[in-house]
Amino acid sequence: MQENFIIHPEYSQIATKLHDALTRFSEIGEYVTKGERNVIKRVEIDGFSLNIKKFKTPNAIQSFVYQFIRKSKAKRSYEYALKLIDFGIKTPFPVAYFESFDAGLKESFYVSAHVNYDFDFRVLIHKPKFKNRTEILKQFTQFTFRLHENGVNFLDHSPGNTLIIDNGDNTYDFYLIDLNRMRFEDMTFENRMHNFRRLWLSKTMIKIMAEEYAKCYGKSFEETHAMMLKYSRSFQKAKNSKKLRKRRRKNFL
Incomplete structure (x- = not known):
């Protein structure tokens, strides 16, 4: 051994x-x-x-x-x-x-x-009235923009893989976990929008985050929103279809 x-x-x-x-x-x-x-x-x-x-x-x-x-x-x-x-x-x-x-x-x-965190990104999905949710989403978007600017393509950029610490002064720290699936490469605008797809964003979340990312990147809100929405909905549709097929197979058996 x-x-x-x-x-x-x-x-x-x-x-x-x-x-x-x-x-x-x-x-x-x-x-x-x-x-x-x-x-x-x-x-x-x-x-x-x-x-x-x-x-x-x-x-x-x-x-x-x-x-x-x-x-x-x-x-x-x-x-x-x-x-x-x-x-x-x-x-x-x-x-x-x-x-x-x-x-x-x-x-x-x-x-x-070990990191003593306050919550993870999933909370923002399941609790639309979560305290300061809009501001957290904006800061999370800025955090994701920094990833992209550094050429980090986090392939598992999903709700459970970002831990969040509330600093108590209207600022938040974001910690990435489950790191083994990454690529380090130049991130095109399309790759950047594609990277948001696994976060399971609602329409409201996409609107907030697309607006913030557009400011960071220098793109129009309309173009950013359209592409982020496209990839998010495509991913969600594929996942839901897969779940439905599994359910049908289980019922058939």
Whole structure:
């Protein structure tokens, strides 16, 4: 069994204890998320509060690919977080990643600093009367614009992947999570509007955000709104159609 354990220099003092925690992952910490694909646990080590994400064990083909051809999700998450921080974009601080190999990738973990956030973007979708919602949407749009200006195409720019902290002075901080699917490239206007599609925006949200993005980018509101609406509705229609087909198949069986 081969291991690859990389820890950020700022956390080198807990390297031994963190490595031990990773090898005993099933026994330690408290669950934050226990999904079919990935599991996240929170642990405390020498006063540091950390989140450990264990990625789903890949199948035989993926296992080979992740050892010899493509970087693992854990390694990508760590490296992408460092890039975001270099750009001045907030994300929970990347502490470490761990990979174990045995004729392919067997296990992989990404460790980040725990962030005490107030809510995530999903709240703004489900609660139209959420306090200061319009201002939060405007600032979130500015945040997304900064992503695009830095050439960050966050492929999982979806409601659960942005944590929000209320600073109490009418300003908000936004933290990206679930980082393993990104591309770093020049973002055309069409790519930028396409990047909003997964956020499941309502008509009102699209109007607010299109107006703000148009100001940031220097495009007309009409053009920005039309393209943002086009991609958002196309994505929602495809997702709803897929759900309907699944429901019909289930009822048929």
